[in-house]
Amino acid sequence: MTLRNITEHAGEWLRGAGPQSDVVISSRIRLARNLAGFPFVGHANRRQRYEILEACRSHITNKRLGDNIIWVQLADAMPTDRQLLVERHLISRQHGSSKNEIPRGVAVGGDETFAIMVNEEDHLRIQVLRSGMQLTEAFEQINRIDDILEERLEYAYSRRFGYLAACPTNVGTGIRVSVMMHLPALKLTGEIDKVKRAARDMHLAVRGLFGEGSEAQGDLYQVSNQTTLGKTEQEILADFEHTVVPQIIAYEQQARQALLRQREDQLDDKIWRAWALLTHARVIGTEEVLQLLSHVRLGVNLGRLDTVDIRTINELFLLTQPAHLQRITGSEMDPATRRVARARLIRQRLGVR
Amino acid sequence: MKNKCDKCNRPATHHSVEISKEGEKVAINLCDACAAEEGLTMKSAHAPINELLTNFVKLHSGGASGEGESGKSGEGGSPKDTACENCGTTFADFRENSLLGCPMCYKTFEQPLSPLLERAHEGGTHHIGKVPRRAGVGEQRQMAMQRLRRQLDDAVMAEDYELAARLRDDIQQMEGER
Ligand SMILES: [Zn+2]
Ligand SMILES: [Zn+2]
Numbered sequence: 001m002t003l004r005n006i007t008e009h010a011g012e013w014l015r016g017a018g019p020q021s022d023v024v025i026s027s028r029i030r031l032a033r034n035l036a037g038f039p040f041v042g043h044a045n046r047r048q049r050y051e052i053l054e055a056c057r058s059h060i061t062n063k064r065l066g067d068n069i070i071w072v073q074l075a076d077a078m079p080t081d082r083q084l085l086v087e088r089h090l091i092s093r094q095h096g097s098s099k100n101e102i103p104r105g106v107a108v109g110g111d112e113t114f115a116i117m118v119n120e121e122d123h124l125r126i127q128v129l130r131s132g133m134q135l136t137e138a139f140e141q142i143n144r145i146d147d148i149l150e151e152r153l154e155y156a157y158s159r160r161f162g163y164l165a166a167c168p169t170n171v172g173t174g175i176r177v178s179v180m181m182h183l184p185a186l187k188l189t190g191e192i193d194k195v196k197r198a199a200r201d202m203h204l205a206v207r208g209l210f211g212e213g214s215e216a217q218g219d220l221y222q223v224s225n226q227t228t229l230g231k232t233e234q235e236i237l238a239d240f241e242h243t244v245v246p247q248i249i250a251y252e253q254q255a256r257q258a259l260l261r262q263r264e265d266q267l268d269d270k271i272w273r274a275w276a277l278l279t280h281a282r283v284i285g286t287e288e289v290l291q292l293l294s295h296v297r298l299g300v301n302l303g304r305l306d307t308v309d310i311r312t313i314n315e316l317f318l319l320t321q322p323a324h325l326q327r328i329t330g331s332e333m334d335p336a337t338r339r340v341a342r343a344r345l346i347r348q349r350l351g352v353r
Numbered sequence: 354m355k356n357k358c359d360k361c362n363r364p365a366t367h368h369s370v371e372i373s374k375e376g377e378k379v380a381i382n383l384c385d386a387c388a389a390e391e392g393l394t395m396k397s398a399h400a401p402i403n404e405l406l407t408n409f410v411k412l413h414s415g416g417a418s419g420e421g422e423s424g425k426s427g428e429g430g431s432p433k434d435t436a437c438e439n440c441g442t443t444f445a446d447f448r449e450n451s452l453l454g455c456p457m458c459y460k461t462f463e464q465p466l467s468p469l470l471e472r473a474h475e476g477g478t479h480h481i482g483k484v485p486r487r488a489g490v491g492e493q494r495q496m497a498m499q500r501l502r503r504q505l506d507d508a509v510m511a512e513d514y515e516l517a518a519r520l521r522d523d524i525q526q527m528e529g530e531r
Contacts, residue, residue: 036456039440043454121452143483150485156456160463161470162480164456168466169473171459173482190367190388203475229470230477 011112018132032174033124040166069109083323172229184219185255218290271299358384
């Protein structure tokens, strides 16, 4: 298993399946962990970082975590490979773009259901990604990975503060639960801001497709917890499963129904214009694609448009990103050439000439 | 992102980007009313977006002592400018980039850190989640050592040198087990 193999199709988390997948794209959980006896990454010198990297790598490639684990030494990786991993949400932007000389890596396994970053902000950032609303399954998996790693690695832990992390916002359980949601109707009706405010009042963060600082491209929003101290992992998960996510889903569904009732023609117009552009454009940029895909996806979910399935749409969200596009076409391209190749790829995948 | 509506002068609450016929990106900023007129958006009464980032750096930029968004000068500021013995990080360093240097920093800065953690974590002050088995053992060992050391002090005070010698052996043995 190499990076080459993962390019062609989207990972498990974009299958477009799983519970509530018309609104919930994916469930993600990550744990921040640090080794006892070392400074945090930001304060470790090069030699220490290398020691941390080696200690973690030897245990991560442990057979018990799976047979087909890909280990990528990021400092040696090609820029497009790193970008590819960012686009697939297997590493953070920060991890992908750090200076080359900083020893760091990532292990990817279990059909891309998990990734373990080494020497990001913390020594270890373990992450599990699933399609649809599957937080319970994701937690079981990540907890097992954590247990296996913990047998060999001594974590920095204090009785009062729990798992110690470089940033105190991650201390305690070190858990970050993120649910990526497609909220086109709330965006169209302008109610998304209300949801964002409500989420913040509940101490949740709302971010875009690529996390911190990224705008909500394609009407994709990640909702995640901010509180990691003073609550158990189960309490944090239960908040999401029983309160936060069902509420946002309900708002989105209401907004979709309201659009259908009150603005049916305008809604259909948006959806079909998006479809027309996707199937006929000859030059197209990523941002525009994401917005058009969002409207088409809404159309499919509402049964207004049946010329494409959700899985294809989900995959296009990913495959039209720069690194994926270059991988699929097998060549490095400048942005202008990419816009042409992107339009062609979309037409191919949508089965039009 | 503009704060004023493109069509009138009211505060803009809808922000989006459209691609013009020439392929240029055009930022669109509208208020509720104008957005509703544009077609899809429905009228709904709500306050303008308050994009207040509740991130931690901002939370503690007001200083550990003061409530609210007042003073950046932080009169309550640096309660101590001591550096972490282990990694040299000072509390001022932490304020600068919101990252600590090593696990021991949590001990060193426990005092000034506590109110910040409490605010960042909805009042949470103590961890109540998963406990790593290994750290659990380590903590038990550390507690046992502390207890033995206290007993040793007591024995020395009481001039019970026989007991003190035995306790010292126990402590040395435990230290060897690490
Ligand atoms: Zn206006
Ligand atoms: Zn320190």
